[in-house]
Structure formats: structure tokens, C-alpha cells
Amino acid sequence: MNSTTLSTILFIVFVIFTLVLVIRAGRSNKKNTQDFYDGGASFSGFQNGLAIAGDYMSAASFLGIAGMIALAGYDGFLYSIGFLVAWLVALLLVAEPLRNSGRFTMGDVVAFRMRQRPVRTASSASTVVVSIFYLLAQMVGAGSLVSLLLGIDPTDSGAKNLIIGVVGILMIVYVTVGGMKGTTYVQIVKAFLLMIGATVLTIMVLWHFGFDIGALLGAAKEQSGNANFLNPGGKYGVEVEGDPFKTLMNKLDLISLGLALVLGTAGLPHILIRFYTVPTAKAARKSVNWAIGNIGAFYLMTIALGFGAAALVGSTAIKEADKGGNLAAPLLAKELGLGIAGETGGATMLAIIGAIAFATILAVVAGLTLASSSSFAHDFYANVIKKGNVDPKSEVRVARIAAILIGVVAIVLAIGAQGLNVAFLVAIAFAIAASANLPAVLYSLFWKNFNTRGAVWAIYGGLGMALVLLVFSGNVSGTETSFIKCLPDTECVKFNWFPLNNPGIVSIPFGFFMGWLGAITSNERNSAKYAELEVRSLTGAAIGKAVSH
Template structure:
């Protein structure tokens, strides 16, 4: 840790530690109060899974924003821009453009066709048990991948604030986040989670707006000066080539392989949102398909404004904090935004400590809200798809189903804590991009084929889900993300033979191909009557829950 960073951490965590702890405690207590209140309103499975379908388009749009603007957005993208300039901002573009796919292809038909989970749509005209099993497995795997990023972000963030440097301390923080996540979901269900996400979205936008204003004020609202200072202070700028920081090619496009890596990343980001389980279940919390469409419109506006402000966060961190201090705190750049808050207020001042505490509390709120949404999606899928419809063959009562969801929450929380401890030093934006790739490979092809292709069959669905899931996870395991590089999950070993950091370029087309191939090679005849029913239901909303 550099002397400057050590001094900053010392000031923030010693002199002003009571303030930091108070802000964190206030948020945790406040959200726990909301969760308990919502838990008392949760009477049946519709309340637990879908919040009673009582949220308006604006409320759900705000909650979707809270679900989507995760640790990857606030911590990972700011760090990626601070270290890689133009190439880092590509994450923001990909995450935002992805919503057009969700709006145009998925939101309204999914709301009309399903009840609680993605499995409801996939199993509508297929054999129930195998398809629901596959949907449940895919949902849980994608959610755990996404949870890795949030857990890693939590460990990094609180470690910076409280001056914790030991691995044991960081693992304890990850465990604390996991425990809070379990409490939120088991007690509050969808109602509690949605209200926590709405509060978090407001806090995040307000905190980001404050830092953006202060950064622009420092540069007299001249964005050109901000970008110029960021380029000059960047690593390439210090070596005499500042223009490279503002041009493509610093991370992607260096050679043929990094160009392919960028294409793979772009495909995963743009297509992944429409397959993310915790986003898909949000469409069931509104009363009508029109409200679902309206909620996506609100989400696009809110998320778009936020990603525009990541320019100020990332380039502001590069200009004011500098890459050396950011990397000394966290090599992947995840602490760029909190350090920017500290520096913009003054490293040795109370204002700096206050801003650091506020922004870090907002980031912590972000993490807690997103992990709650992810855990709810995976536990709901286990209880509704696997337990109720596969294990109990549709004979489980609503009470038994909700109880199974709560036990699943505990198990998924434990798994997430264990894996999050291993991933604590990786860039959270990169980890989320992996989750997007897995979602786009396993879930999106099956959803689109189910909604829009008459000849799609059960075998096609199984091949698409399991093939896309297995190929994406397999390629990640043997990629530079897991081993073979200093920034890998296991840097001391090297079993990476797949050269790309993101598997989307291979696994996403493979998921679509397997869905088509499985359908045309099967002897099973598609139920055209069921497809006609699904088509009418998805496009008109007739018979929707």
C-alpha cells in the first residue's frame, strides 16, 4: 500500500471510524426494518415470488435499476475507466444497449406468458419435469456467477473503509454480506427485496450525481480539461503517450486475440441482460404487460443517466487519484470510486472522510440490494421449478413451496460466501461480464425459441440450456480469469488453454445452434396447439396471471 493511500485509509478509518460505522449501521437497520415490514405483508406464494404484482411501472423501473446497477457498475466500471480509459467505458455502453434487447424481445411476452419464473415460460409447451429442472439449474448457476462479483465488491469496499488487510478479515466481510442477504430474502421475499432496491437506486443516483457534480466543478465544468488531465495522469500518459488513454486499444485491440476478446465481451454484454434471472423475475411484479414495458422504459432512462455519470467517476479517478494509488489499493481498480470521493473532499479533511463514508455506504447498499435480488431469483426457481413441479410433481402447497425457497436461500448464501471469498481480488465488472455470457448462452436462446419458434421441442430446450451452460462454464474454468495470469482467481497455477477472458463468442452461438439442432433431430412432434396458445398469450396478455 502506498504512503498516500496508507495516510488516507488511516484518516478515514481511525479519526472518522464512528461516522463510517454509523452510516453503515443506519442503512443496515433501515433496510432490515423495511424487510421486516414487508415480511408481514407476505401472505402467500404470489407475495413472496412476485410482490403480489402490486408495483407500478415506475416503482418496478426503479427497482430494476437498483437490481441492475450493481457493484460492477459503481465499482468495476469506474475502475476499468480509471485504468484503461476509452476501453473501460465500453462496459457502460454494452450494459446500457442490452436493455433494448430486453425491451423489444423479452419484457412484454415474458410477463404475459409466465407466473413466477423463467421455467414457467419454457415449460408451457414442453415436457414439464426435464425443462423445469434445466431452467432451475441454469438460474442457480447464473445467479451464483453474478453473486461472485457482488461478494468480491463487498470485501474490497469494507476492507478499504475499515483498514482490513488480512485475508481472514476480508472473508469475514463476505460472510457478513451473505448473512444479511439470507435475512433479507427469507424474511422479506419479493416485497422486501423490491423496496430495498428502490431505496438503494435513489441513494446510488444521488451519490453518483454528487460526486459527478464535484468532479466537474473541480474542472470548471469543462469535460475536455477533465479528459486531458486524466490522460496526462494515466500510466500511458506518464510514459509520454496520453492520447492512447482516450483512444481504443489500451486493453482491447492490442492484437488479434484481444480484438476477439472484445467482440466476445460485447456480444455477452448486449445479449446477457435478457437472460439474467434476477431481471426476468422483475417483470412478474407488475399487474400488466403494459406496466412491464413501462418499467423497462423507466429503467433505461435511469440506468442511461447513471452510465453517463460513470465518465466523471472513471476519468475523475484517473485525473485526481491516479492509477498508482488505485492499483495499490486494489490491483483490479475496484476502489477507484471510493478513493475519488475521499480525494475530492480532501484526503486529510473531515469532508473527505464524510464523502468516502457516504459513497461507500451507498456502494454497500448497492451490493446488498443486488445480492438479495439474485438470491431471490435462484431460490424461487429452485422452490417453484425443481421442488414444487419436479420433486413434488405439482402437489406441494404454497406454504411448502415458500418454505423450500427459504431453505434454498440459506444454501445458496453459503455457496456464494465460499466462492466470493475466492474471487475477492478480481475486477467485479469482469466477473459480471462472465455471468452475462453464461446467461446469454444458456437462457436467452431457449427463451427466444420458446416464444417465437413453432418447431422448438423439449430436446431442443434441454440441449440449448445444458449445452450453453456447460460450454460457457467449461471455457471460463480454462480461461485466464481462473488461472495463468497475475490477476486470475488462482494466479499461482496455470491450466488456462482457452485464450479469451469471456466465452461469449463461442458459447452463445453454440447455445442457439444446439437449440436448433436438438429440435430438428428429435422424433418428438412440437405441440402446435400449445404454441398457438402461447403466441396469443404472450402477444396479447389474454389468460396472463
């Protein structure tokens, strides 16, 4: 049995299995908002910890980071460190206070002591934008991955577009049928499979080099053909001889990337809503322990996966399969299998690891779609359009319609973003989340004088600045890998006047500044509500009670 046949069988088995889980979860839902948004807060700390890990360890982690390390060496490793440290920041600053204070969405907390309509509108808009950017990364990864596993020519854009469409349809089904329960079950299964797959690959890589880390790194350096492969500065912060301005911009871009990675997680809606799915604060803390254990172990293993791919597969073969390096981990699995059992072993390992990566993508896109559609229905439809007077069944129906629309938009944009590294795309989503959501959340939880104008200005200011700088950077135009591709020796549209690839170093401080400026230029204060919010956030006293005004 070749890898294509085996891959197809494993894909079908996984999709059928997860669809059965989702359908069963959908039948157990009581068709009310709580079941759809937080699964009835019925998950244990262990279950939710696995689901959080499943939500966080995305295609950017498994495919993108492994590819970054394989192609860029030490600098690619920065992504692993950034994502791991980011998780700690999210836990220490916002996770439990946000979970204790809200009910379904981030907007519940930010709007608690503000005027509801403007703040919830801004919160919903930001949640949808961040989720769509994150969705792009997962779906681009899906196009590259499935093309490899099914033996499709990497240059066949039509086949990749079809794959992206199928993934989009599946994620819409998961969310609309299963809600939070169905999505959580898929994430738990995915986390279990991903940890097993990464562990097996790591052990096989280390075994191949006699469990000698030095031999692994030496082979990776030699195979890369780059003498500075294990040194910093090969991809980020590159010093350009004779061009001090370009050197400065490269170093600022590295700082900008670090800020986005470390601060972005604390503003990602699809991560934060997971804390609403457990019944008590104790269960939330327990889920954190399970999540951080799994996440920490996984990011350590990406080091072996990335350098193992560099040593055993080689950068040339990785780039030929996918320019962004997103297929390094599956190609490593194939190479390891070939060394053990020839063509059969290679086909089997490629198919198994590919199926796990596909599970990773489906689980994360389902979580993202649920977060964005829930925010639209709960924050915008129920509390802005209907002013809090809404039938629960109607709210859930709007959430399902929103999931369909968001899925369609993500499919269209992902088709145009092919060729970019998925870890890089996620870094852009992190920058937007840190610029728009994080200032509003932190000010709401910890600043007594924060108010409606401050919240609205923080969200729209950070979001607007991040998007403007992104549009006028090399991500959208001016290079071969831009969204609007610019090939050598051809005339093309160029408007990349912003010299950095990641806008975080400008947009994150700007979001905090706009929140401060809006708050101090308004006389609105609500000390009583802040005192109530403070008690809620520290004690969890209002958990389970509706957040409505």
C-alpha cells in the same frame, strides 16, 4: 469524526433501516407463493422501475466500471456502453413477452409447451449457476469496499473474508424474511441513494474542471502516464508486435466480451422476474420507461466518475487500494471531499459514497438470491420433484432453505475470487446467461417448431460449453489474477489452454446451435400450445393465472 467511525455509523443505520423494511414486508406477506415470488404483483410502474434500476445498477456498474475507466481509459468505457445497449436488447426482445407469458420464473415460459420435468430442471440449474457467478462479483466488491471504509489493511484476507460472510448473511435474511416485497423495497431505496450519490459526484467532478470535459479528459490522460489512455486498444484488442496469433486472440476476446454484454441481460433471471411484480402490461411498460431513464443517466455519469478518478486519484493509488480497481469511485469521493473541507470533508464523502455502494451490493445480492432460490423451489421442487402437487407453504419453505444454501456457496466462492475486477466477473455471468438462457427463451417465444429436446439441449449445451471454456481459460489458472493464482518464478497448476478470457464468442452460438439441433432431431410438436403462448406473450391475456400443467 474520522471516516472509519462515520462509515461504521452509516453502515449500521442503513442496515437497521433496511432490516425494518424487510421485516415489515415479511409481516404483510400472506405466506403464499405469489407474495414470496412476485410480491403479490402489487407494485406500481414507478416503484418497479426504480427496483429494476436498483437491480441492474450493481456493484459492477458503480465500482467495477468506474475502476475500469480509471485504469484502462477508453477501453473501460466500453463496459458502460455494453451494459446500456444490453438493456435495450432485453426490452425489445424478451421483457414484455416473457412477463406476459409466465408467472414467477423464466422456467414458466420455457416449459409452457414442453414436457415439464426435463425443461424445468435445466432452467433451474442454469438460473442458479448464473446467479452464483453474479453474486461473486457483488461480494468481492463488498470485501474491497468495506475494508477501505473501515481502515482494514487491503492485504488482510481474513478481515475481507469476514466482511464477505456478513454480506452473505444479510442477503439471506433479506430474502428469507421479506421475499420479493422486502427485496423490492431495499432495491428502491438503493436506486434512490445511488442516483443521488452518482449525481453529486458527477457535478463535483465537472465543477472541479470548470465543466470543461476536455480539461477532465486531458488531466486523466496526463495522470495515467499512458499516451494512449484515451484511444481504443489499450486493454482489449491489443496488438502484440511480432505475435499475430496473440493479436488475433485479443481482438476475438473483445468481440466475445461485446457479445456477452449486449446479449447477456436478456438471459439474466433476476432482471426478468422483476416484470412479474406489476399487475398490468401498462404498468410493465411504465416501469420500463422509469428504469431506462435512470439506467441511461447513471451510465453516462460513470464516465465522469471513471475519468475523474483517473485525473484526481491516479492509477497508482487506485491499484494500491485494490488491484482490480474496484475502489476508484469511493477514493474519488474522498479526494473531492478533501478539496472542499479538508480531512473532515474527505472522511464524510468517503463514508457517504461507501455506504451507498454498500447499499448497492446488498440490494443486488438479495435480488440474485431471490431469483435463484425461487427457480429452485418453483421449477425444480414444485414441478419436478412434486410434479405440481405441492402445498404453497412447503414451496416457500424450500425457497427459503435454497436461499440459505445458495448464499453459503456464494460466500465460499467469493472468498477465492478476491482480487478480480467485479465488472469482469459480471461479464462472465453475462456470457453464461447469454449462452444458456437466451437461446431457450427466444426459441420458446418465437419458434413454432421448438420442443423439449431443443430446450434442454440449448440450456445444457450453452451452459456446459461456457463453464468448460471458463475453467480452461486464464480466469481459473495460469496468471497472477486467476482463481488459482500463479505467481512469477513459482511452479503452479496451469490448464489455461483456451486463449480467451470471455467464452461468449464460442458458447453463445453453440447454445443456439444446440437448441436448433435438438429441435430438428425430435418429432415433438405442439402447435396448439404455441398458438396459446403467442397470444399470451402479445396480449398479456393470461396475466395472474397460474401457469401449471
